[in-house]
Amino acid sequence: MGNRLRSELMVEKDPLFKDRVAVEMRKYFNTDSRRIDHASRVALYAEKLAVEENGDPAVVIPTAYLHDIGIKEAERKHKSTAARYQHEEGPPIAREIMEKLAATEELITEVCDIVGHHHNPRPHESINFKVLYDADLIVNIEDNLRENKISAEAVRKLVTKRFLTLSGQKMAVAMFIPSKKEV
């Protein structure tokens, strides 16, 4: 609640904050249009889910833009995109970007906390975490389907078991599980 109020105040001060974060993310990823596209789509779904689930879009949207920001350093330093390296490398970069944009410490702390474990939900997560996790999962399923890297059965399993919010799961069912009529 505290975070929510504070981040809303910050948004009143700077309604374009999320767009500035998007610009910084694009600059950071530079020519890597695949990552830019991924982060942008996660932000789009995360915003919808945040509204439906009563999360805070002012937290969720910047988090979505920055959630994979550690991937370049993970590749450079550890020659790996493993979640643990992304979780380690992401928060300092996310913090630097948000400090540059004069975000409040409360917002920076919440965004960095989510970025720093976004593949590994803890037993009790905030709704902002859950929304980001589900939006990322949807985009990852979309990407894997497009690249033929995942079977229909595996998609069905993910959709039934992995989603953390009802709205996320409903969105995934509508997107990925063909209705009987269409089969």
Ligand SMILES: [Fe+2]
């Ligand atoms: Fe992601």
